[in-house]
Amino acid sequence: MPERPLALYADPNRVRQILNNLLNNAARYTPQGGRITLSARQEGDDVLLAVSDNGIGIAPDQLAAVFDMFTQVGRTAHHAGGLGIGLSLVRSLAEQHGGQAGAASAGLGNGSVFSVRLPLAPPGAPAATPAPGKAGRPASADVALRVMVVDDNVDAAATLAELLALIGHVVDVANDGPTALHMAARRHPQVMFLDIGMPGMDGYQLAQALRQDARHAGVLLVALTGWGSADDRERTRAAGFDVHLTKPVELGALADLLARHAQLAGLDAAVAS
Structure with missing residues (x-):
């Protein structure tokens, strides 16, 4: 020290x-x-x-x-x-x-x-100065979204949720498909990041179930997967996903995706937790 x-x-x-x-x-x-x-x-x-x-x-x-x-x-x-x-x-x-x-x-x-x-803080400095770069930009109040992360890898889901919360969004986590369906009915997320390779109900089945429920008509479904071929992308599209992201994904790309969705959806008020 x-x-x-x-x-x-x-x-x-x-x-x-x-x-x-x-x-x-x-x-x-x-x-x-x-x-x-x-x-x-x-x-x-x-x-x-x-x-x-x-x-x-x-x-x-x-x-x-x-x-x-x-x-x-x-x-x-x-x-x-x-x-x-x-x-x-x-x-x-x-x-x-x-x-x-x-x-x-x-x-x-x-x-x-x-x-x-x-x-280090210079003597008498009035405030810290954030660095420019590729870090995710904090979401302003008018683009904060209700987001759900669904992944059977508990640590990965929790850490991704923490990242999204860091840039200003309200985030819930589910670690399997049935829990996600139950939670989505209560929380009404605007964006859902779904892992594909989950046991039991996988990401494709969960996406299809969400699309069949009129309560989730406006949710943005994002597939996060290690597979990125044309066939993989067609399969996620057919299952009802809006976006297919191939790992690794930068935090800045996720922040931009959420900001664009908020803008396109005409969201102009902060969400309630």
């Missing part, structure tokens, strides 16, 4: 999210008995937060993709789990604070270092 306190203009809860995601990521890919180190130091006008581990590491050709949403890198049969959404959130939060996120590794088997650089 630094010898003296360092002042930031920052949301403490969001900085906590950054560190939680980096530490969880390090723990996921560091074996029992490994070592994880959290450090903070001043570098010029910035503070550098770093989480280092001696875990499975990252191949050089995969480093550039580690912060992309839904990207999986360095996975093995013994280190599966997670979709990389947490690291995408880390980058988004860092950029919204005027900072940046980075990753380094000497290669597979040689551990990793994930770092976040945040600007």
Whole structure:
């Protein structure tokens, strides 16, 4: 830790999210008995937060993709789990604070270092200045939407919901098709992101059931899937989906999609939670 306190203009809860995601990521890919180190130091006008581990590491050709949403890198049969959404959130939060996120590794088997650089608050500064870039823009009150995320991967669904809430939307989560149908009847979502490969009632069946219910006539159905061929897109269209998104998807693309839907639907009032 630094010898003296360092002042930031920052949301403490969001900085906590950054560190939680980096530490969880390090723990996921560091074996029992490994070592994880959290450090903070001043570098010029910035503070550098770093989480280092001696875990499975990252191949050089995969480093550039580690912060992309839904990207999986360095996975093995013994280190599966997670979709990389947490690291995408880390980058988004860092950029919204005027900072940046980075990753380094000497290669597979040689551990990793994930770092976040945040600007220090200059003396007497009236407010923090958000950085330009590709981070998702917060939704203004007149484009906030009721959104539902449906995915049997509990962690992935919760993290995507957190991302969408971060940019200003009201988000519910369901982890299977029947629960989603019941919840949609009560919550009347305006947009639903559906995973395709769910057990029992899959995404196609859920979309068809929603389209057969007049109460959901105006809902925007978005398929989030790893499959993106012409046949896959035709199948989602036939099932009733409006949009087919292939993973990985950037948070900015999701923000733009929701903003366009609000504009086209003529929504001009904030939604109630």
